[in-house]
Amino acid sequence: MRNSSRYLGLELAGAKNQKTALAVLEYYPTEQKVFLLDIYDRIAMEERESSDEALIALIEEFKPGDGPEAGRQVSKIGVNVPLVLPPCAACIRKACPMPAKCSVPAVRWMRGVTKKAARRPSTKKTVREFTPYTQRPIELHMRYEVMPGLPLSHRFEIDEALGGNRAPLTARMNFLLRHLAGGSGWIDAGDLERAGVIEIWPKLSVALLGIELGIPKRAISQYRHLEQGGHSREEILEALVEKHGLFVYDRDLRKLSQSLACFDAFICAYTALLADIGKCVKSPAGFPVKSGWINFPAKSSGARG
Known part of the structure; x- marks a missing residue:
């Protein structure tokens, strides 16, 4: 059997709808080839x-066992929703000094980066009051450090971990992680590391x-659109096939193009692969990693080369 690694990508939706999708990738490092094994929607x-x-039950099927899949352990699972709660939401201290005086490392970091952004000409107009009971440090890092480096056409609004759109999904994911990661109570960074679960946007x-593949800005800005999105997603996939050694069956290519949920699940799995082979951006010095980190591709990323 050729040496390979397996990666899952989970696009998690609400428990009461049918928009959750799971992608399964197989990576052969010697050949530098990536195969989309299956996509479940x-x-x-x-x-x-x-x-x-x-x-x-579906995720458990891909864990080590006694059947034909034995030995093909899932290396990482990329998930599209927050895995760690905001610092105040998980705090167990009896007395709260309020964010302006809090000594919790994550809150202290948030306070410092907000002040720094307020002094910087390029970001001071976008500075907002930070709320460590709905936000995490990573969301501030993205807002003030990562987004300004993207072309205007590629930027997007950042959802807070316990904001109106994400809170139910964050809660559902925390529940699921108690079964997948074997933790108890609130899931922490140690539980996630042991389970190989990472967060992806x-x-x-x-x-x-x-940007790395030279895909037109139009395709990137429209890939989530209801009408034009299918063509844009197909364009992105074709670039990955040509330049990153991706193999996708025609039927799955159509499925990924037609379904945004399936496409995002695939992107989560592919980014998990990039993270595992060291082609994602590392957290900066001093960042409170235990408060949650987003894995995203570094420059000159890709499973090939």
Whole structure:
């Protein structure tokens, strides 16, 4: 059997709809080839199991066992939702001094980076009051350090971990992680590391891969659109096939092009692969990594070369 590694990408949606998708990639480092093994969509409640049970069972199929898949352990799982709660949400201190005086490392870092951004001409107009009960340090890092470096056409609004759009998904993911990572109570960075689960922002990965692959700005800005998105997603996939050694069956190529959820699941899996082979950006010195980190492609990324 040729040496290979397996990666999963999870595009998590609400438990009561059918938009959750899971992508499975196989990477052969010697040949520098990436194969999309399968893409599962519409993962939802079945007659005898809940949507959470169905999703956990599907992921468990790819873990080591006694069957034909034994030995093909999943190296990493890339997920599109927050894996760690904001510092105040997980705080167990009896007394709260308020964010302006808090000594918790993550909150202290947030306070410092906000002050720094307020003094910087390029970011001072975008500075907002930070709220460590809905935000994490990584969201501030993205807002003030990463987004300004992207072309205007590639930037996007950042959702907070416990903001209106993400809070239910963050809660669902924390519940799922108790089963996937074997933790108890609130999941911490140690649980995530042991389980090989990492957080991905598909929109950011697509933006950076688009720059590296020379994909037209139009395709990047429209890949999530209802009408033009299918063609743009196909354009991105074709570039990955040509330049990054990706192999996708025609039927799966159509599926990824037609379904944004499936496409984002694939991007999560592919970014997890890049993270595993050292082609994602590392956290800067002093960043409180235990508060959560987003894995995103570095310059000159790609599974080939």
